[in-house]
Amino acid sequence: MSITADVVDTVLGLRREVAGLHRHLTDYGLVVWTAGNVSARVPGHDLLVIKPSGVAYDDLTPENMVVCDLDGRVVEGEHAPSSDTEAQAYVYRHLPHVGGVVHTHSTFATAWAARGEPVPCVLTMCADEFGGEIPVGPFAIIGDDSIGRGIVETLRGSRSPAVLMRNHGVFTVGPTARAAVKAAVMCEDVARTVHHARALGTPVPIEQSAVDALFDRYQNVYGQR
Numbered sequence: 036m037s038i039t040a041d042v043v044d045t046v047l048g049l050r051r052e053v054a055g056l057h058r059h060l061t062d063y064g065l066v067v068w069t070a071g072n073v074s075a076r077v078p079g080h081d082l083l084v085i086k087p088s089g090v091a092y093d094d095l096t097p098e099n100m101v102v103c104d105l106d107g108r109v110v111e112g113e114h115a116p117s118s119d120t121e122a123q124a125y126v127y128r129h130l131p132h133v134g135g136v137v138h139t140h141s142t143f144a145t146a147w148a149a150r151g152e153p154v155p156c157v158l159t160m161c162a163d164e165f166g167g168e169i170p171v172g173p174f175a176i177i178g179d180d181s182i183g184r185g186i187v188e189t190l191r192g193s194r195s196p197a198v199l200m201r202n203h204g205v206f207t208v209g210p211t212a213r214a215a216v217k218a219a220v221m222c223e224d225v226a227r228t229v230h231h232a233r234a235l236g237t238p239v240p241i242e243q244s245a246v247d248a249l250f251d252r253y254q255n256v257y258g259q260r
């Protein structure tokens with residue numbers, strides 16, 4: 036596969052967008068060293084744009100982003116793509132509504148993942164953004180489809196755009212890469228607050244009908260239209 040003339044401008048725009056969105060991962064303290072990544076689907080094409088492997092956050096530029104096909108093979112780029120490319124390509128292949136994927140090992144969310152425990156829906160912002168608890172996916176190691184499969188199977192059974200992969204970290208999805216980044220930021224914020232609530236007592240659950248109402252309002256009414 037190669038990049039056809041009709042998609043050159045779109046890919047250029049996504050290179051800039053994906054490179055720029057990585058700043059939020061460092062600004063919000065969601066990543067250390069070179070861990071974590073953002074990717075975006077190239078709409079209408081079996082392509083994705085993703086962070087290069089092992090390049091420092093300060094050195095990320097639109098030019099060193101890597102374009103891959105949805106089997107994770109490099110189509111355009113000087114660098115090797117993120118080691119999570121196969122998992123993310125699997126997500127794009129199996130969830131057609133997903134336009135962006137983010138992966139982090141953000142501390143509080145990953146602490147829940149280490150215990151294999153979903154973050155319970157005890158905050159209105161959790162109902163808003165995640166529509167319920169933040170679910171846990173299976174233990175899976177890099178090297179085959181098992182991470183991608185675990186993400187897809189868990190997210191298909193949930194309204195949440197975030198999954199805590201057991202003993203590993205957070206994967207989030209969204210209609211755009213920016214939305215997936217937002218979900219990663221919110222996931223860590225919710226995980227941190229509920230961690231503190233749990234440390235000091237027993238968090239109070241929110242009734243399911245209220246969770247449904249909050250989720251519906253936030254997804255359909257909230258914000259600038």
Ligand SMILES: [Zn+2]
Pocket residue numbers: 138139140203204
């Ligand atoms: Zn990871």
